[in-house]
Amino acid sequence: xxxxxxxxxxxxxxxxxxxxxxxxxxxxxxxxxxxxxxxxxxxxxxxxxxxxxxxxxxxxxxxxxxxxxxxxxxxxxxxxxxxxxxxxxxxxxxxxxxxxxxxxxxxxxxxxxxxxxxxxxxxxxxxxxxxxxxxxxxxxxxxxxxxxxxxxxxxxxxxxxxxxxxxxxxxxxxxxxxxxxxxxxxxxxxxxxxxxxxxxxxxxxxxxxxxxxxxxxxxxxxxxxxxxxxxxxxxxxxxxxxxxxxxxxxxxxxxxxxxxxxxxxxxxxxxxxxxxxxxxx
Amino acid sequence: xxxxxxxxxxxxxxxxxxxxxxxxxxxxxxxxxxxxxxxxxxxxxxxxxxxxxxxxxxxxxxxxxxxxxxxxxxxxxxxxxxxxxxxxxxxxxxxxxxxxxxxxxxxxxxxxxxxxxxxxxxxxxxxxxxxxxxxxxxxxxxxxxxxxxxxxxxxxxxxxxxxxxxxxxxxxxxxxxxxxxxxxxxxxxxxxxxxxxxxxxxxxxxxxxxxxxxxxxxxxxxxxxxxxxxxxxxxxxxxxxxxxxxxxxxxxxxxxxxxxxxxxxxxxxxxxxxxxxxxxxxxxxxxxxxxxxxxxxxxxxxxxxxxxxxxxxxxxxxxxxxxxxxxxxxxxxx
Amino acid sequence: xxxxxxxxxxxxxxxxxxxxxxxxxxxxxxxxxxxxxxxxxxxxxxxxxxxxxxxxxxxxxxxxxxxxxxxxxxxxxxxxxxxxxxxxxxxxxxxxxxxxxxxxxxxxxxxxxxxxxxxxxxxxxxxxxxxxxxxxxxxxxxxxxxxxxxxxxxxxxxxxxxxxxxxxxxxxxxxxxxxxxxxxxxxxxxxxxxxxxxxxxxxxxxxxxxxxxxxxxxxxxxxxxxxxxxxxxxxxxxxxxxxxxxxxxxxxxxxxxxxxxxxxxxxxxxxxxxxxxxxxxxxxxxxxxxxxxxxxxxxxxxxxxxxxxxxxxxxxxxxxxxxxxx
Numbered sequence: 001x002x003x004x005x006x007x008x009x010x011x012x013x014x015x016x017x018x019x020x021x022x023x024x025x026x027x028x029x030x031x032x033x034x035x036x037x038x039x040x041x042x043x044x045x046x047x048x049x050x051x052x053x054x055x056x057x058x059x060x061x062x063x064x065x066x067x068x069x070x071x072x073x074x075x076x077x078x079x080x081x082x083x084x085x086x087x088x089x090x091x092x093x094x095x096x097x098x099x100x101x102x103x104x105x106x107x108x109x110x111x112x113x114x115x116x117x118x119x120x121x122x123x124x125x126x127x128x129x130x131x132x133x134x135x136x137x138x139x140x141x142x143x144x145x146x147x148x149x150x151x152x153x154x155x156x157x158x159x160x161x162x163x164x165x166x167x168x169x170x171x172x173x174x175x176x177x178x179x180x181x182x183x184x185x186x187x188x189x190x191x192x193x194x195x196x197x198x199x200x201x202x203x204x205x206x207x208x209x210x211x212x213x214x215x216x217x218x219x220x221x222x223x224x225x226x227x228x229x230x231x232x233x234x235x236x237x238x239x240x241x242x243x244x245x246x247x248x249x250x251x252x253x254x255x256x257x258x259x260x261x262x263x264x265x266x267x268x269x270x271x272x273x274x275x276x277x278x279x280x281x
Numbered sequence: 282x283x284x285x286x287x288x289x290x291x292x293x294x295x296x297x298x299x300x301x302x303x304x305x306x307x308x309x310x311x312x313x314x315x316x317x318x319x320x321x322x323x324x325x326x327x328x329x330x331x332x333x334x335x336x337x338x339x340x341x342x343x344x345x346x347x348x349x350x351x352x353x354x355x356x357x358x359x360x361x362x363x364x365x366x367x368x369x370x371x372x373x374x375x376x377x378x379x380x381x382x383x384x385x386x387x388x389x390x391x392x393x394x395x396x397x398x399x400x401x402x403x404x405x406x407x408x409x410x411x412x413x414x415x416x417x418x419x420x421x422x423x424x425x426x427x428x429x430x431x432x433x434x435x436x437x438x439x440x441x442x443x444x445x446x447x448x449x450x451x452x453x454x455x456x457x458x459x460x461x462x463x464x465x466x467x468x469x470x471x472x473x474x475x476x477x478x479x480x481x482x483x484x485x486x487x488x489x490x491x492x493x494x495x496x497x498x499x500x501x502x503x504x505x506x507x508x509x510x511x512x513x514x515x516x517x518x519x520x521x522x523x524x525x526x527x528x529x530x531x532x533x534x535x536x537x538x539x540x541x542x543x544x545x546x547x548x549x550x551x552x553x554x555x556x557x558x559x560x561x562x563x564x565x566x567x568x569x570x571x572x573x574x575x576x577x578x579x580x581x582x583x584x585x586x587x588x589x590x591x592x593x594x595x596x597x598x599x600x601x602x603x604x605x606x607x608x609x610x611x612x613x614x615x
Numbered sequence: 616x617x618x619x620x621x622x623x624x625x626x627x628x629x630x631x632x633x634x635x636x637x638x639x640x641x642x643x644x645x646x647x648x649x650x651x652x653x654x655x656x657x658x659x660x661x662x663x664x665x666x667x668x669x670x671x672x673x674x675x676x677x678x679x680x681x682x683x684x685x686x687x688x689x690x691x692x693x694x695x696x697x698x699x700x701x702x703x704x705x706x707x708x709x710x711x712x713x714x715x716x717x718x719x720x721x722x723x724x725x726x727x728x729x730x731x732x733x734x735x736x737x738x739x740x741x742x743x744x745x746x747x748x749x750x751x752x753x754x755x756x757x758x759x760x761x762x763x764x765x766x767x768x769x770x771x772x773x774x775x776x777x778x779x780x781x782x783x784x785x786x787x788x789x790x791x792x793x794x795x796x797x798x799x800x801x802x803x804x805x806x807x808x809x810x811x812x813x814x815x816x817x818x819x820x821x822x823x824x825x826x827x828x829x830x831x832x833x834x835x836x837x838x839x840x841x842x843x844x845x846x847x848x849x850x851x852x853x854x855x856x857x858x859x860x861x862x863x864x865x866x867x868x869x870x871x872x873x874x875x876x877x878x879x880x881x882x883x884x885x886x887x888x889x890x891x892x893x894x895x896x897x898x899x900x901x902x903x904x905x906x907x908x909x910x911x912x913x914x915x916x917x918x919x920x921x922x923x924x925x926x927x928x929x930x931x932x933x934x935x936x937x938x939x940x941x
Contacts, residue, residue: 023737024754026814031757033780040715048783051627094651102873109648111929116659120875122894123918126669127662130679144629150658157651170366173333176636177379178432181356182643188379190927192370211762214880214894217897218902229731229764233882245772252765259847266755271822311688335634 025104031256038249043248059250068223069251072231076255078215079141079227080209081147084147084202091156092198096186097155099174110161115152121214132219143219148212152205158272159204163197164190200273203266207259228255284469285330287438292329299325301493302339312462312470314480316516317490325442326490327473330416331438332356343436354380359429360438363445365421367413371452373400373424374409380432399430402464403457404605408459419450437465439472443479452472477517481505489513490567514539520568521581522605529553535606535614542568544583544603551596555579557589571595663918676902691914706912714888715896715913721805722892723873726812731866733813734820739854741821742828750771755818767882770811774798801889808890810878812873820865827861830855867928874921893917921927 037045063069097103098110128147129138137143167190175189192199216230223231232255235248247277261268285307292300299322307313315323328334329341332353341348348356350513359380360585367376369452375521382412383388387395400406413421418579429437439458459482462470474480480487481501489496490513501517507514508514512523518541525538532552555571560580567587570578581597589595606614633641670689674682691702706712758766773780776796785791797807831854839849876926877894884890893913901908 005887016743016745018734018925020740020751024751026757027754030766030773030814031761033773034765037772048778048780049781050704090651090654091649097647101640101644103641103644107893109652109941113655114929115656115922115925118871118921118928119659119663119918120894120914120921122875122897122914123921124659124662124666125914126907127665128658129901131657131662133679135802146658150653153651153654153658156598159538167366168366170362170364171368174360174362174366174368174428175379176358177331177353177358179383179887180379181354182640182647184383189368200722207760211764213764213881214898217881219941220900227763229878232768233764235877245775245778247767249772256761257767259760259762260757263756267753267756270756271826332634335637350634352639353636412814577685 020084026059031260034249034251034252034256038245038253040246041263045218050084059246060100060254062244063250063254064181065074066111067226067231067235067246068226069231071224072226072228073254075141075225076210076229078225079144079148080206082145083152083209084205086145087149087152087205088198088202089152091160091201092191092194093166093186094157095160096182098161101182109230110158111228113154113157117151117158119150125214128215128217139218139225140225142227143208144209144216147215147219148209151212155208156201156205160194160197161196161203196269197273200266203262204273208261282516284311284344285340285343286340287330288342289466289566290326290341292325292334293337299493299615302330303493303495305488305495307469307471309469310467312472312483312485312521313492314482314487315471315473316416316475316477317496319475319515321490322493323473323490327440327471328437330436330471331358331360331471333541354384356545357435358438359432359434359436360440361422361425361442363541364444365413365423365425365442367421367424367428368600369413372410373405373410373416373427376413377409377428380428391579393554395433396427399427400459402430403427407462407612408559418446419454422446423457426458430461430465431438437468437470441475443474443476455479455482457475478519481517487517489516507613508539508605511537511607512602514605514607520580520582523575524577525553525575525579529573529581530606531607533604533606537607537611537613538599539605540599540603542580544600545579545581545597546595546600547581547583547587547595549596551598553579554594554596557591557593558575558598559591560587560589562586562588569595571597621731633718640749643883644712653908666911666913667918669908670908672908674908674911679907682908701848706909706916711888711891711896712913715891715893718805718875718890719874719892719894719917720810722808722890723870726807726816726873727866727869729809730817730820730853730869731862733817733850733864734824734865737817737821737823738828741825755770756822758815759818761815764882766811766815767879770797770807770814771883772806798803799887802883804887804889810874810877811825811883813881820869823856823865823868824862827858827865830861831857843894864928867924869926871921871928874924875917890906893920 020242036049039052039055040057041054044054044056072246098106110276128150130186132138132143132146135146137146169192171189172185175185180189210227211229212227213229216227217233217262219229220226226234228251232248233252235241235251285305287303287305288303290303291298292299302333303326306312309563315326323397325334329336332348332355333349338347340432343356353360368379371379374396375400378392380397381392395408396407400409405420405427407461408420408424409417413424416424420444442458443454446454457470462483463470472479472483486498486500487504491512497504497513499507504513504517508517511524515524520542522539522541523545525540526536530538532537553573555573557571558572560570561568564586565582566585569581569583569587569589571581573579579597608614635791651759664832669679669682671684671686672682672687673685688705692702696700696702696705737755741748741755749860761769772778774782774797776794776799778780779794781797782791782794786794795803797803835853835857836849844852875894876892877898879896880890880892881898894917897910897913897917900906900913902910904910
């Protein structure tokens with residue numbers, strides 16, 4: 001325990017915490033700055049501040065009074081919720097079959113599902129456009145619900161299959177001995193055990209659908225049918241100087257706050273869900 | 282008529298043959314124990330009987346009818362699993378009632394009565410509203426047994442039900458199962474274990490399995506006294522039977538002499554000499570381990586406590602009428 | 616089956632039947648899979664096939680059904696003029712396409728490289744025991760949770776040439792002499808895109824790496840500590856080799872994602888040739904410039920590229936396609 005040793009330890013500690021603080025600041029600052037900007041009004045916007053100096057709700061008022069933003073918000077909620085419900089419904093039964101029943105071609109099927117989840121969305125854009133026109137749902141929320149299935153379904157099937165594979169075999173066998181059919185096993189035995197997994201996958205699928213841009217940009221064309229990402233991307237004025245930054249930031253904060261809240265509440269589950277989808281494969 | 286009959290039953294997983302042709306009859310109300318080393322196929326055989334696994338070829342009959350294709354619930358079996366396999370989200374009551382609820386045609390009241398009757402048999406009535414995670418291991422195993430009783434099965438299957446319990450609880454539950462068998466004397470029970478003490482104490486008859494084939498079927502005493510092979514002789518009984526080969530066996534005109542520790546006497550004029558390796562004093566009796574130039578040390582069971590100096594030489598004699606003689610194929614010479 | 620029939624005629628008399636239980640399970644499995652397979656066929660299989668088909672036709676946005684087969688014309692057309700000059704047409708002869716390919720590859724390479732390095736650093740920090748670890752973990756989830764469009768807009772405000780806080784910060788710290796038009800200038804546009812993408816995606820990478828790190832048994836480090844192995848050496852000799860499987864899969868996962876990037880670039884640097892990627896140019900051709908067939912050809916080429924990486928992922932990841940016990 002010499003003096004120099006303590007000094008070295010102290011330096012290391014200081015450097016480590018400096019790194020920690022840098023990580024936190026870089027991660028949080030843009031969002032913080034967006035919130036800061038969203039509360040500025042008028043010419044305040046063009047004065048650069050690092051700390052809050054003024055407080056005005058004007059931007060939030062205009063977001064909700066001008067244009068179709070409230071409508072866009074509803075569209076987003078509707079599209080994301082229905083997409084998730086649909087994906088989970090199809091995925092729960094499918095993942096039971098994929099994780100619990102041996103049949104020929106199971107490996108191939110799982111590989112196809114994984115491959116679909118890797119699809120570049122652009123590769124199906126032209127064909128999807130045709131199908132959506134054919135179904136007559138172009139420029140409606142249904143077009144997006146339909147299109148989003150391409151990424152939510154493989155993802156939910158994959159994660160739920162991974163999860164269901166880890167449920168103890170003996171519980172299922174006990175149910176079989178008790179005379180349960182596969183449907184009863186899913187609904188009365190497995191579903192209650194899978195709530196954590198369902199919540200996690202549902203949440204991740206919800207975020208993916210909520211954030212989606214390419215399909216939403218392509219398959220909806222009017223202000224009334226757009227979802228928030230497209231609405232925010234297309235919010236603009238006549239020239240560069242007229243870009244309504246304050247309003248954009250207010251809208252951004254509105255769509256992000258619920259998401260950040262959800263993510264922070266379900267932190268641990270989300271991390272495990274991401275890992276199941278990514279690393280464990 | 283046998284309650285369960287297996288005719289040349291085989292099971293293979295892909296190219297691996299696990300059960301290689303088993304013929305077996307289990308009588309109604311009998312307590313049959315499958316024993317054998319791990320990997321001998323005893324659990325697979327139980328699963329074939331339960332219907333959880335398809336048999337590859339052969340016939341399985343319950344009460345004279347072929348049940349090869351029937352589902353477990355239609356076979357009228359109930360099963361107790363090694364890991365209890367209770368439904369974690371259901372209370373003890375719901376766990377026990379689940380099977381009856383799925384079987385249409387039971388009134389709520391009838392279900393309640395049957396669950397409560399089973400709960401009383403196992404003294405778990407006060408736990409009916411608890412979840413499995415609020416119970417101890419022993420209580421969970423009783424609930425698992427209770428769940429099986431509630432279904433009023435014709436055949437009761439146990440898959441190593443005691444292996445997750447600690448030693449004291451294992452003895453208590455073993456006695457409980459034996460009592461259960463007495464009370465439910467028309468129910469056929471099949472019990473899988475690798476523990477030969479459980480097999481000896483519980484079984485009406487024991488079926489020793491080895492490598493996917495039946496090695497011997499018989500009452501515990503038959504297996505103890507008249508083993509059909511070196512394998513059975515070595516597997517049944519504790520401490521393990523001693524095997525003596527070479528010249529000492531030739532003297533008895535066989536290739537291997539089998540003699541249990543309790544059938545050997547240490548006496549000055551004993552025909553064999555051995556060097557004491559170690560002595561274990563268990564109180565009522567003691568085990569003396571001798572090096573007699575065999576592959577494994579020879580164990581002599583001695584009444585009362587003794588104290589032989591390690592390294593000292595002693596002489597022992599097998600009791601002539603208790604000797605098992607085996608030929609080179611490991612079969613007994615009688 | 617046949618050899619058994621010869622050896623044991625009685626056994627052969629009864630055909631090998633599946634039990635009711637297995638039949639019931641297989642039937643249920645088929646029924647359960649059917650809706651999902653139909654859904655995937657309708658939203659993925661069929662559209663993909665049609666997109667590829669369109670790339671071999673002269674389809675336009677307004678006349679999808681009148682499209683006629685023209686072979687590889689959208690990809691490459693070689694015509695020899697009377698004068699003897701050879702003209703190359705089609706996507707593969709289009710400099711704008713190759714520019715987009717180059718942009719995509721450049722973007723994917725640099726973004727994944729930095730995300731891996733920074734993600735590793737963040738993961739190592741999160742893997743250490745210190746006060747406030749929960750806060751850091753929560754903090755790094757924020758960039759990940761923010762929709763890409765929103766982060767693109769947030770950053771384009773921060774990167775604004777006149778009122779952007781980053782120019783202000785740079786000048787205060789003496790790093791910049793004059794404000795820079797980060798997103799508009801061709802020299803810095805790609806840098807801006809990279810910064811935003813790295814900011815947004817490093818957390819994802821860090822979490823995946825962290826999961827890999829946490830699977831390494833602690834006693835290995837304790838043993839190394841006792842043997843007096845230097846921490847830097849510990850990292851290269853123990854940590855890196857042991858997280859490599861997780862790292863490789865995460866990297867390929869990210870590469871696949873980076874190759875199809877669209878939204879960030881579309882919003883942050885609109886109409887900039889310096890950042891236009893394969894997805895962006897394809898979408899523009901399909902739905903904005905009325906080059907539907909050519910756009911289909913471009914999307915098909917991107918699909919091929921990603922298909923190769925997907926195969927790599929499945930192969931390198933040694934993904935477990937085996938189900939449970941039954």
